[in-house]
Amino acid sequence: MAGRQGRSIGPNDFYTIFQLQGRDAAAACILRPEQTSRGIPSHWNLYIAVESADATVAQATRLGGTVLAPPFDVFDAGRMAVIQDPTGATFSLWQAKENPGIGIAGLDGTLCWADLNTPTERGPGNSIPISLAGRS
Secondary structure: OOEEEEEEEEOOEEEEEEEEOOEEEEEEEOOOHHHHHOOOOOOOOOEEEOOOHHHHHHHHHHOOOEEEEEEEEEOOOEEEEEEEOOOOOEEEEEEEOOOOOOOOOOOOOOOOOOOOOOOOOOOHHHOHHHHHOOOO
């Protein structure tokens, strides 16, 4: 990705937004000390846009999800939460405020697909992200 904007978000944190053609395409941040001390490896987070992070966390909990990070504000950019589904897959929720998320798609270097790989035979129709979107 051609352009990068980096910004410090605390004394030990750094967050970089990657841009393509001047539009947000992805981001990266440094693992926090509590993450590395627990052995959490480098990983990608998949964010699902929601109208209300708080209401969606309540719904995900009713569907059997585990809240790994309850809803919290990310400056004025938005509100997020992290959920783990019953098979162990994690995903994040994003309630946009000033930052709607990905601003470019369909070009080389942009996100084009996301898969849920799970050991269960429940099938994708029973996944929490799909259920939250009202699809089966």
